Each structure stands twice: as C-alpha cells, then as structure tokens.
Amino acid sequence: MANADIPNTRADCEALDRLDPLAGQRAAFLPPDGVIYLDGHSLGPATHAALKRIEHTAQKEWANGLIRSWNDAGWIDLPRTVGAKLARLIGAQPGEVIVTDSVSVNLFKLAAAALPHATRLAIIVEDSEFPTDQYIAEGLASSGVADFIRAGEDQGANTLAQLGGGVLIKSVVNYRTARVSDIKALEEQATANGGLIVWDLSHATGVIDLDLNASGAKLATGCTYKFLNGGPGAPAFIYAHASLASQLQSPITGWFGHADPFAFTSAYTPREGVSRFATGTPGVLSLSALDAALDAFAGVDTAMLARKARQLGDLVTARVTQLGLETISPSDGAMRGGHVSVRHPDGYAIVQALIARGIISDFRAPDAMRFGVSPLYLRFTDVWDAMDQLQDVLATRAFDHPDFHRRSTVT
Numbered sequence: 001m002a003n004a005d006i007p008n009t010r011a012d013c014e015a016l017d018r019l020d021p022l023a024g025q026r027a028a029f030l031p032p033d034g035v036i037y038l039d040g041h042s043l044g045p046a047t048h049a050a051l052k053r054i055e056h057t058a059q060k061e062w063a064n065g066l067i068r069s070w071n072d073a074g075w076i077d078l079p080r081t082v083g084a085k086l087a088r089l090i091g092a093q094p095g096e097v098i099v100t101d102s103v104s105v106n107l108f109k110l111a112a113a114a115l116p117h118a119t120r121l122a123i124i125v126e127d128s129e130f131p132t133d134q135y136i137a138e139g140l141a142s143s144g145v146a147d148f149i150r151a152g153e154d155q156g157a158n159t160l161a162q163l164g165g166g167v168l169i170k171s172v173v174n175y176r177t178a179r180v181s182d183i184k185a186l187e188e189q190a191t192a193n194g195g196l197i198v199w200d201l202s203h204a205t206g207v208i209d210l211d212l213n214a215s216g217a218k219l220a221t222g223c224t225y226k227f228l229n230g231g232p233g234a235p236a237f238i239y240a241h242a243s244l245a246s247q248l249q250s251p252i253t254g255w256f257g258h259a260d261p262f263a264f265t266s267a268y269t270p271r272e273g274v275s276r277f278a279t280g281t282p283g284v285l286s287l288s289a290l291d292a293a294l295d296a297f298a299g300v301d302t303a304m305l306a307r308k309a310r311q312l313g314d315l316v317t318a319r320v321t322q323l324g325l326e327t328i329s330p331s332d333g334a335m336r337g338g339h340v341s342v343r344h345p346d347g348y349a350i351v352q353a354l355i356a357r358g359i360i361s362d363f364r365a366p367d368a369m370r371f372g373v374s375p376l377y378l379r380f381t382d383v384w385d386a387m388d389q390l391q392d393v394l395a396t397r398a399f400d401h402p403d404f405h406r407r408s409t410v411t
C-alpha cells in the first residue's frame with residue numbers, strides 16, 4: 001500500500017480484511033447473495049439472532065404465553081433492559097437509557113422537558129438539521145411555550161450564546177454530510193450560557209466512539225434501526241443524565257411513565273429517572289428484535305467500530321475523488337461519521353443504477369448520494385468492488401436509462 005492507511009488495490013483490501021479484528025462479526029448478519037450493502041446508515045441489515053428472537057417472541061411468548069409474558073418473559077422491563085444493554089455503546093450508565101417511541105416523539109419530549117431548565121424559553125435548531133428535528137422544534141415552539149430560532153449550519157450553540165440561553169436540538173453526526181460535532185465543546189458552551197442541548201444520536205450510535213457521560217451530555221435520543229440494526233421502525237432510545245433525569249417533566253405523561261402504572265390511580269406520579277419518558281405500551285416484537293440485534297456488538301469496542309468506519313470511509317473518499325466527484329463529507333476521517341456523501345446532479349439515477357447491480361446505497365435530495373460504511377459487516381473488498389461498479393456506471397453512463405430516473409417515494 002502506497003499510503004499506509006488507504007488501500008490502493010483490491011489486494012490491499014484483501015490484506016486489510018484478513019487483519020480486520022471485526023471480521024468475525026459479519027457472520028451475525030444475513031447479507032443477501034449478490035448484494036453489497038452501503039445503506040446501514042438508513043436501515044441496518046437483519047441479524048440471525050434478531051430473526052430467531054422475533055420467531056421466539058411471537059410463537060412462544062405471545063402465542064403460548066399470552067398475557068402472562070408481560071411478567072414471565074420480562075416484556076414489561078424491555079424498555080429498560082434493552083436501554084441498559086445499549087448504554088455501553090453511547091458511554092452512559094445502564095440506568096440512564098430507555099428504549100421508547102420514535103426519535104421525533106422523543107425530541108419533542110426532551111426539548112419540552114428541558115425548556116424550564118434553560119435561562120431562556122427558546123428552541124434553536126440549525127437549518128442543516130434532519131427535517132424532523134426542525135419540524136419538531138418549530139411545532140413545539142408554535143404551541144406558545146417558547147420562541148423558535150432557526151440557526152445556520154453549525155451556528156446553533158453560538159445562537160444560544162447570543163440569546164443567553166435556550167434549548168438547542170442538534171445531531172452529533174449530520175445526516176447529509178456525516179460531519180461530527182464536538183459534544184464536549186458544545187456542551188461547555190451551552191452550559192456557560194444557560195442552555196441545554198438535546199442531542200440526536202441517530203447517525204452516531206454504533207459507528208462513532210461516543211462517551212456521553214465523559215462529554216458532559218445531558219439529554220439525547222437516537223434511532224436503533226440504522227447502525228444498531230434493530231429492524232424497520234425499531235423504537236428509539238432516550239438518554240438523560242442521572243443527575244438531571246428526575247428533575248425533568250415529560251410533556252407526555254402516559255401511564256408507562258408512571259411510578260406505579262398498575263396501581264391505576266387518577267393522579268400522575270412520574271417514575272424516578274429516565275423511565276419517566278416512557279409513554280404507552282411498548283412494541284414488544286420490535287424491542288425483542290432490537291435486544292437480540294445488539295448481541296452483534298457483544299465484545300466490540302466502540303473505538304474499534306469508529307476506526308474501521310473511518311478506514312472504510314477514507315477508501316470511499318479516495319475512490320470517488322479519483323473519479324473526479326465532489327464529496328460533501330469531511331475528508332478528515334476523525335470528523336466524519338458512518339457514511340460519505342457525494343454530490344452529482346444525476347445522483348438519484350446513479351444510485352438506482354447501482355442498486356440494479358446489487359450495490360445498495362441511498363440518495364438525499366437535491367444531489368447527495370450517501371455511501372454507508374457500517375463497520376460490523378462490511379469488508380474492505382466490498383467497498384472496493386462497490387466503487388468499481390460506481391466507476392463503471394459513470395463511465396458507461398448506465399444511469400441514463402429512463403427507469404433509473406423514475407422517483408420512488410423512499411429515496
């Protein structure tokens with residue numbers, strides 16, 4: 001290898017695959033034949049364990065166990081037991097995480113709960129943020145509880161400082177560019193200015209080396225169907241630092257957040273800690289699948305995940321740059337999450353042409369092709385071969401076929 005870090009040939013990639021300490025994790029997954037999956041940042045692939053667990057939960061616990069399984073199979077505690085399992089991957093204590101609802105709903109709950117603890121009733125979100133984060137921030141503010149401020153890209157914390165407080169909703173890894181934010185620095189800035197940050201970890205969990213406790217993060221939520229491979233629509237998680245959780249009031253006071261839901265009292269008493277952010281009956285099938293999917297991370301160090309994602313991303317960056325394409329992701333791997341975004345006016349059609357060849361990635365309007373580099377199951381040779389196909393699709397203009405220009409609902 002000419003550059004010690006970035007493979008230059010397929011043989012270099014084969015050598016890296018042989019040395020890869022994560023190579024063994026691939027066996028946990030079921031990659032379909034003939035597919036190279038570069039879309040783990042959108043929907044993680046199925047694991048053998050998750051499919052087996054869904055079968056078990058449906059057949060044994062539901063069909064046979066019926067209502068008894070809420071107690072006997074531990075269904076009632078799943079939001080906490082799965083949260084505790086996930087906690088290690090984000091650098092939280094086991095009791096600081098629960099699995100519940102969607103990221104959208106959780107952003108609403110956390111931002112509303114954080115507002116009374118900020119020195120200004122203002123909700124700030126950046127205009128480069130994932131749309132649901134912007135919609136939730138604006139929607140919550142429009143109920144009259146706070147002012148709404150849309151800041152420029154990476155200007156959220158500065159805006160909070162200028163306002164002298166407020167609640168900032170911010171992604172750790174931007175969904176479009178994959179740029180990583182410095183949690184510790186932004187937390188320090190927000191705290192010094194009377195503000196709180198609600199972190200969106202959707203594109204960060206399972207792919208970068210997170211240490212929420214050490215970074216001073218107080219509140220966060222994130223997806224489990226991306227790099228955590230929980231399955232389509234798997235529930236999201238909430239993290240609230242132990243020192244703050246019991247001081248917060250969730251705006252959605254559902255019975256699962258009650259201290260004693262089966263006492264059936266009229267008065268609402270919140271549970272201690274982050275569990276007060278639970279709302280209604282959890283989706284047991286999804287939670288069970290996620291629980292089993294997380295086993296693929298057993299014994300895996302998040303620093304190892306981050307290192308391999310960086311190496312794979314460097315390879316994508318090098319290959320697309322050689323093709324004369326422009327990336328909007330940081331070229332410095334330390335600043336980049338689990339995908340590389342590449343601009344092209346025909347990006348949608350190129351992605352479709354690649355999918356027709358079994359190279360699955362995705363597209364974000366107006367012109368970003370996103371190539372995901374999930375470290376648990378991708379080999380360096382997979383990424384190399386995918387980039388060969390990209391080169392061929394561009395050289396032959398295979399993407400010109402009208403079929404590849406027809407937009408599906410999900411891109």
Ligand SMILES: Cc1ncc(COP(=O)(O)O)c(C=O)c1O
Nearest residue numbers: 102103104130132171175200202
């Ligand atoms: C950064 C980010 N936040 C939130 C979401 C949406 O989360 P949910 O559908 O669970 O509300 C996504 C989905 O892709 C996302 O990428």
